Amino acid sequence: MRIFWAVALSLALTACKPNTAKQEQDFSSDSGPIKGDILMHATLGDTSSLVPMLSGDVTSSYVAGLIYTSLLTYDKNINLVPKAAENYHISNNGKTITFKLKKDIKFEDGTPLTAHDVMATYQFIIDEKTRTPYASKYKMVQKAEVLDDYTFRVNYAEPFAPALSSWAMLILPKHILEKSKDDYNKTELKETPLGVGPYKLYKWRRGQDLSLKSTSDRPHIAGQRMRIIPDADATFLELKAGNLDHSGLKPLQYLLYKDKESFTNRFNLFSYLSNAYTYMGFNLKNPLFQDIKVRQALSFATPRDALVKGVLHGQGQPASTIFKPGTWAYNNSIKPYPYNLEKAKELLKEAGWVDTNNDGILDKDGQDFRFTIITNQGNSLRLRTAEILQYAFSQLGIEVKIRTQEWSTFITNTINKSQFDAIIMGWSLSAEPDPYSIWHSSQTKEGQFNFIHYKNKEVDQLIEDARTEMVQEKRKVHLDRLQEILHQEQPYLFLYVPYSNIAVHKRIKNVYAAPSGIDHNMEDWYVPQELQRYSINQLMP
């Protein structure tokens, strides 16, 4: 023991450096954009490969997104816009999309990026042996062809609106992909990506960090280092110690530090709606929930404001529908069910649920109103949500039990087999509003996502119509109607959309939040000369 502390102390003393100056430095000065500095951030999990179609994790997508380009991309308001494409054209019948590529894009090794690369990437994804979960949208392509070096055209058997978004896929270089034609799963791009920038992979130490170095004058930030820190608390400590420049904050961390000067002196805080919502889903095969009035009653009895306050510490807003507020597909006229206990009781009475035997629990045909909410273990937010709902429903005379299950058991036995009364879960929202996989009645088989067994013919039709309608305004008409029906029928109780809270170091300028988050203009971020902290030449020679 004593020896340990002696060793610790002697080592520690050599490491001792007065560091108060760093914390009191003024980061408000701004002498304008200039190249340089390194952005330090962290991620919870390492990636397994840098080909996102194969690995499918966030870290991989983020890093690859900085290395590769794509035909189309999402702008800060989550609209699809051309990127590597000069422009694109959809034929009048909606079945053909023609992309014209920009001519001046080059891969890091000097090879020009052409329509052949797009073609090769497409072929890589649809190859039977490629281990990717993302092939389905590309398999709907009837014919893909390279018209000339800078023109790429795809044909669909029938108009398919979500198709456009599938061309936001990253373009991999043909000449490297070809090297592993027999088994694309072994492509060297998994370890050594070759993209067009703005960044290139400088070094990847598995389990430790990924370093990226810029390849041109833009972005201003010359490098990025992404540390892998699997623990959220350790991440926060590193942020506080000034070793990270950019990190997400938990609701409580945000609330505790947003007014603390020692923190706000050094960090700018950003808050925006995250791409996810939490809901309670009913198993509609269970007779208990087949009556629409029962579901509406439970929705009226759901204290959404209390949930946001109690579960998210106010860092979120009540949810009302399946799309992200602020995006084009979101139906603005839908408001969450207001909390109204009287109305809820009335609806239940109409549905035949009354407490005939005076035991405090509603009953009908001799059966008590009891059910179990299941959610996954380790998600304290969902558990707290379940507890609040348990109390809220008890006010109606409904007895709710709560069960948590380890994730894989939850997915395999509960969700995939629809073995539940009700579940609390979340969906992350992809930028492409296609409700097919979650709401279409054909998607109820084991392992598919309509595991609540929602079936509504009109909804099916609307989903299909929305899919074949290429004009956004007309598509929105279908999607709006769809949201109205779901609002009416409440197959899910839509609960809340949490905020993402992000801290970014103050020396990094030109950062602002938009519906898509803060990363949309990362190329324009800069650190003024006088505030630059890390030397790219020293750390990434």
Next chain:
Amino acid sequence: MLYYIGKRLLSMLPLLFGITLICFAVIQLSPGDPVTLGTSLNQEADADAHQKLREAYGLNKPLHEQYLTWLKGLIQLDFGTSFAPDNRPVIDKITESLPVTLWMNIIGLFFVFLIAIPLGVMSAKYQDSFFDKTSTVILFIAFAAPSFWVALMGMIYFGLHLEWLPISGISTYGSESWPLHERILDWAKHLILPIGIGVLGSIAGMSRYMRSSMLEVIRQDYITTAKSKGLTNTKVFYKHGLRNALLPVITILGLSIPGLIGGSVIFESMFSIPGMGRLFFDAVMMRDYPVIMGILTIGALLTLIGNLLADVAYSFADPRIRFGGQKNA
């Protein structure tokens, strides 16, 4: 002796086979498979993709066939490739994570013995004294404190508040270009907290073990004999007592060998150390069967070898122990 070792080694083979068989069966009992979990709730993955992935990993074949395929590979010392999307050889993944865990455990074990043995001996010598009682209480507090909490407190105090030690990681960014001695110092600084806190929690058990072993020995007849011969107390205690009390430690050392390759998920996650604990944990979470089996097999092998080594070491330390098959016993 050689005959004995040879016999033991041979008898390990069926044992190892049995262990792998049981492991393989037990893993399959947990719900979910790598494909289900890998694509779970991914709205863009359809059933078709699911089936394709299952076939790619051979998960559609019957279990015994999967096991035989795996065993065939093992006989050729091939642990297979990981089911994670990187599809890297299992052995690469293990050799990548192993060194840091191994070193941390060896250093940790060294400090545990270095501190716990003298502490245990002192507690036995001054049994029920003030020293004995306070050290017991302190050690048990250290033992009982949740390690993740101690780790957090250590990170906050030494890392954030005093800024003496780095908060997490195993080396400073850019330290690859530093001279060797500075890099070693850098590693040491990074490892003080994770190893120190691990050691803190392990001292209690080890020192109490040493204490009771010591107390048992000094009640033996030969100690009384030694005393009656007129030897000084110190000599009796350290020469006759301590040597014998150390014997059971050999067993513990032997049993520690398989533990050397196992890392703590909690420490490794909190301190961002890319070691075996995280590798194993992640593999279990995503049902990466080849990686799980690889680590379990190596662990089983080391356990068996550790037992053997302990038994052999006994024969050197304690002349009374003889092995079967030796005619001159």
